[in-house]
Amino acid sequence: MSEFLATGRRKESIARVRLVNGSGKIFVNGKNPDNYFNRPTQKILAQEPLAVTNTINKYDVHANVTGGGLSGQAGALSLGIARALILSDQALRDILKEHGFLTRDPRMKERKKYGQKGARKRFQWTKR
Numbered sequence: 735m736s737e738f739l740a741t742g743r744r745k746e747s748i749a750r751v752r753l754v755n756g757s758g759k760i761f762v763n764g765k766n767p768d769n770y771f772n773r774p775t776q777k778i779l780a781q782e783p784l785a786v787t788n789t790i791n792k793y794d795v796h797a798n799v800t801g802g803g804l805s806g807q808a809g810a811l812s813l814g815i816a817r818a819l820i821l822s823d824q825a826l827r828d829i830l831k832e833h834g835f836l837t838r839d840p841r842m843k844e845r846k847k848y849g850q851k852g853a854r855k856r857f858q859w860t861k862r
Contacts (some may be wrong), residue, residue, distance in 0.1 A: 742838075748800055751768050752818075761797065779808045783833075783835045788830055797811050
């Protein structure tokens with residue numbers, strides 16, 4: 735029995751992924767992805783690396799996801815699964831790279847600046 739461990743990150747979310755030989759079951763924080771993710775697009779995004787490489791029924795995925803929101807967690811899970819798939823089979827790297835699953839999305843929330851309401855939004859200016 736072989737298992738492959740990988741980490742994926744997106745925004746403030748971190749996904750620790752364990753890929754085990756199995757029948758295609760996916761567990762996110764001990765739950766089924768249908769119950770964990772609200773939107774179907776988030777569930778599809780998380781499972782996409784398995785679908786592209788035709789390994790959806792070959793591995794069981796056990797993921798522990800923390801931080802951020804559900805959208806960021808789905809992106810982190812996708813990257814973690816892609817990295818774990820490469821550890822399992824180096825030949826899958828070209829397919830995953832071609833579809834853009836190995837690139838970490840660098841977009842982060844911009845920090846709030848002092849003297850302003852938010853990162854970009856200003857307080858209303860009054861002349862008098």
